[in-house]
Amino acid sequence: MARLSAKLAAIPGLRPVGESSLAGLIGMILGALLLLLYKFNPLLAYESLFAGGFGSLYGWAESLANATPLILTALTFAVGLRGGLFNIGAEGQVYVGALAAVATGLLPVPAALRLIVTLVLALAAGALWGLVPALLKMTRGVHEVISTIMLNWIAYFFAFYLIAHTLSSPLNGSRTIRIPPAARFGVILPGTDLNYGILVSILLALLFYFLLWRTTVGFELRAVGYNPRAAHYAGMDEHSIGHWAFLLGGVSAGLAGAVQLMGRPPSYAILSGIPQLLNLGFDGIGVAMIGRNHPLGILLAAVFFGGLEAGGRTMELVAGVPLEMVRVVEGLILIALAVPELGRFLTYLRHLNPLELLSRQRRRAD
Amino acid sequence: MLQSKIKLLAVLGLILAVGFMVLPGGVTAAAQTKGQVAMVLDVGGRGDLSFNDMGFKGLEEAAQELGVKTVVLQSASAADYLPNIRNAARSGKNELIIAIGFLLADAVNQVAQEFPKQKFAIIDSVVDQPNVRSIVFRENESSALVGALAAMVAAQDGFKKVGVVLGIPIPVLFHFEAGYRFGIDWGNKKYAQVTGTNPNVGLLWTYTGTFSDIAKGKASTEAQLKLGAGLVYNVAGPLGIGDLEAISEAIQQAGHQAGPPFMIGVDSDQDWMGGGNKVLASAMKRVDNATFDVIKSVVQGNFQPGTASQGLDNGGVAFSRYANLLNFINFGINANAIKEGDRGTIIKNWLEMRQQIPYWIWDAVSELEVKIMTGKVTVPTANTPDEIQAIRKQFPLGG
Incomplete structure (x- = not known):
């Protein structure tokens, strides 16, 4: 028995998977209690949730289609956090x-x-x-949380302007012109939303893995994120490393927006109110947390997240649970799943001396 | 200790993984129970006391009076539109799938081709497929009536401006804006003709860019009131709740109980909101009737694909009157927005509010209504940014 545990412990990735499963189970139990409280059948609800996301080829296709942009936006957040940045500019x-x-x-x-x-x-x-917050931080010491939130809003209203004017479809004022057919990703499985855009997401996740763990830049980036002072004394240039983290994040998030439009049927255009892009960036933060900010973990987490989204629709249709309740239950599961990584993240923040951080930023500003 | 923990976690992980694998995949298998209708809503969703709730009202009335079973699918994001409609079609249980809102048009168009035997209906957009009934409204006509009313009442009460708070700049909203502008212009002229002085009431207009952020409705209305608006027209569904908050606060600060300033309601009859003496009138869009009628046509076996355009003449849009108020107080009670005990006060307040407006103004609104219905007056409309720009040039209204 002891030998079995030793063997199990030796399998890489088993511990985080086990930890997450336990966390997820706790979240599901909380969700079930809530469903009971509001007189819904939790068994039927969960059955339709997971059957809708993972119970059939159609369900898997929908889950993967949902995962496609989330993988990319999660990479944005993860590469930032690995480099010690709290980059919430993916949106x-x-x-x-x-x-x-x-x-x-x-x-x-x-x-x-x-x-x-x-x-x-x-x-x-x-x-x-993505470079704008990088430059603001490196030259003026503006914290990336502030600058990325502001830039998100600028992009939001910029998008509204362009949709209503420059890019507006002459045939239909409620959306932009469509992406030309030559620039679209084909549907892999007819009758579903799964398209070849997912290859972009998977390739980029693998590329990020290679970059972070097999190249000098990646090593330095992780070193700066882990302990900026030590990295500095080791002769690393934290400024240019910070630029890299923002730049890579911007590349990934930019692709997320493009792939969503070029691959996901039926519109191939941005609708007024940008409903098909809204929250992709913020959902990516959750996916990154569940995926331990690791490209391979993110792949798994995004498929799970996408599966919950797909299954949530079946939960509405089959179990008659209204969307608001579906979202609450999903939220409980996701928060529970993010708890282990969140704990680690908070510990990491505590280890960084806030005063030290402040003075570092002031030095940068000078 | 650590090892046993790992073991526990691994076992739990395995249980979960196996659990996913053995779950049945057949929840969407077709069961041939007929007489069910699915309604798919966009991200706006229910609780707006306006557009979406009107669709839901029609669905509920069909459930009660026609005995159909209903299922409602709300969308969390635009990525849900296509799968929601497709799931409803795949299940094979739904005789009719009704999509509420223009945002769902592309998705309906695609699923209608994938499931050519499934019947669909869409509100507020035209989908040209042989199994789809498209229902669109001439909102410019009802907006002209409330525009004329707003201009005359503003002039009467000494306001220089009227306002409108809109959602996202889309063709449907251009109909509203075009009609409202025309109506204000008509009201100014009518007022001049009756009283001998042209009030030149101007227009303040805000596209908030949202159909869900109620706080933006409040902020926009506050700004318009500060700039001298006497009435503000809500053309953004749930944002009207915020508009009304701003108006109620302004009334309170003036030390009054009732308007002016007034709100003008949209889609449903919103006159009952705020106690019955703050919403002067509503430009109704009978999404409820359209929904009910299309379900009835399916039940009776005379469903017709194609496009229906509904205006003042066939009751698709309307100016709110006493009978509507009585009906929509029930709507408010059903939505838990008011209580049964409020009914009497609301009716009394509403009657007093409408009586304080000179009678000739109501007559003028009726005059315009008849002229539009009989085709003596044609209200302009707009479907593209260029067309609405032209209307703005034609009726600048001080802006």
Whole structure:
């Protein structure tokens, strides 16, 4: 028995998976109590929730389709946190990436190159938007939480302006022009939303894994995030490392906006009120927390998160639970799942001396 | 100790993983119970006391009077539109799927092609498929009536402006804005004709960019009141709740019980809100009747695909009157917004509020109503940004 435990302990990733399963179970029990309290059948509710997300090929396809943009926005937050930054700017960078993807439709590009040019311009737009908080932080000492929140709002209203004016469809004022067919990702499984855009997400997650754990820049980035002072004394340039974290995050979030528009049927355009982009960036923070801010963990967490979203619809349809209650139950499960990583994150924050942080920032500002 | 903990966690993990795998996948299998209707709502959702709740009201009335079973699917984000409609179609249980709102148009268009035998209806947008009934409204006509009323009442009460708080700039809202502008212009002229002085009542207008953020409705209304608006028209569903808060506070600060300033309600008859003496009138859009009628057509076997345009002449849009007030007080009671005991006070307050407006103004509104119904007056409308720009130039109203 002891040998079995030793063997189990030796399997990498088992401990976090076990921890998360326990946390998830606790969340589910709390959710079940709440459902009981409001006189819904928790067994039927959970059965429809998980059957809807993972019980059939259709369910899996929907879950993966939901996961596609979340993987990318979670990477944005994770790469920031690994570098010691609390970058919550993915939301705005998603909008900017999506706008760039739509705007590319106005450019004369040969059909064969459309897809790749659209992706490149979108990631460039996201990266540029991500660089603004980087420059503000490195040159003026503006904290990234403040600057990214403000930039999210600027991007939000900028998007509203462009949708209503510059990019507005001449046929239908309630949406932008559509992404041209040559720049769209095809649907993998007909009759579902799953499209080849998911390959972009998976590739980028693998690329981030390689970058963070197999390159010098990645090593330095993690070192700065883990202990900025030690990294500084070891001769690392925390400024340029910080730029990298913002830049990579912007690339990822910009792609999230583009992939959502280029792949997800049926509109292939931004609707007024940007309902299909709203909250992708913030949901990514949750996914990153559940996925332990690790690219591979994020892949799993995003599929789980996407599955809850897909299953939530079946819960409405089959178990008759209203959407508000579905969201509360899902929220309980997700918060429970994020608790282990949140705990670690808070411990990490406590270890950093706040006064030290302040003086560091002041030095930067000078 | 650590090892036993790990063991426990691993076992729990396994249980969960196995649990997911053995769960049945057949929840969406077709069971042929007929007589069920699915309603899919956009992100605005229920509780707006306006557009979405009107659709829901029609659905509930159909459930009671026609005996159909109903299921409501609300959308948490735009990514839900297509799967929600598709799930409803896949289940095979729903004789009719009703999509409430223009945002769902692309999704209805796609699922209608995937399931050609499934019947669909969509409100506020046109989907050109052989199994879809599209219902659109001429909101410009009802907005012209409340615009005319607003201008004349503002002039009468000594206000220089009237206001409108809108949601997201979309074609449906351009209908409202175009009609309102036309109506204010008509009201100014009528007032001049009757009293001999042109009041030149101007327009303050705000597109808030949201159909859900009630606080933005309040902030926009407060700004318009400060700039001299005597009446504010709510054209953003639930934002009217915020508009009314701002108006109630202004009334309170002036030390009064009733308006002016007044709100003008939208979609449902909102006259009962705020006690019956703060919402002067409502531009109703009978999403409830349209929903009920299309369900009835399916039940009776005479469902017709194609587009229906509903205006003042066929009751699709209307100016709120006493009979509507009585009906919609029940709507407010059902929504838990007011209590049964409030009914008498609301009716009394409403009658007093309307009586304080000179009778010739109500006559003028009726005159315009008849002229629109009989085609003697054509109210302009707009569907694109360019068209609404042209209307703004034609009726600048001081702006």
